[in-house]
Amino acid sequence: GENVEQHPSTLSVQEGDSAVIKCTYSDSASNYFPWYKQELGKRPQLIIDIRSNVGEKKDQRIAVTLNKTAKHFSLHITETQPEDSAVYFCAASSDGNNRLAFGKGNQVVVIP
């Protein structure tokens, strides 16, 4: 089955700086890559996703890039704010949202 790994496990950034989280996946058939954000004590929520037919997608301060050849995808957060502090999960699937394989999560801490 699919194996998704995230690096680094914890990331601290100064407010206003950028944060980048990278994920690698193992199954070359995977074609859908969402990112979920989980704030402390809350449920994970979808923040952005990308499909394998595009290399980059942006939504305001967040963007995701995909490198199919290297089998990795990254989440970019620009101009970080304290409310960006959360655990971020990447996931991959070859079957849309029918079954996602999640990474172990990255703790992002934005220092005011």
Added chain:
Amino acid sequence: DVKVTQSSRYLVKRTGEKVFLECVQDMDHENMFWYRQDPGLGLRLIYFSYDVKMKEKGDIPEGYSVSREKKERFSLILESASTNQTSMYLCASSSKSGYTFGSGTRLTVV
């Protein structure tokens, strides 16, 4: 908004008890999932279901079973709770728009 409701936010059970965790979604999603979340281990899939009365094992099904008698309800059953099943349990349903998670049930087995 899709709502996924888990019946209990916190539960404390004794070792050996049979435990039922209930999950209900209100948007007619066919896919439903049960995950457990532990520090450093992320979200691990226990069981999932694509339709009524259908169930599939996830990555860590041992010690658990599930029931899906109605489309909107997906129940996780711990046949004989053990202390290593102390965890946060998250239910989710999915459509083409993504997964919607419930608020979670924090289960403590003593």
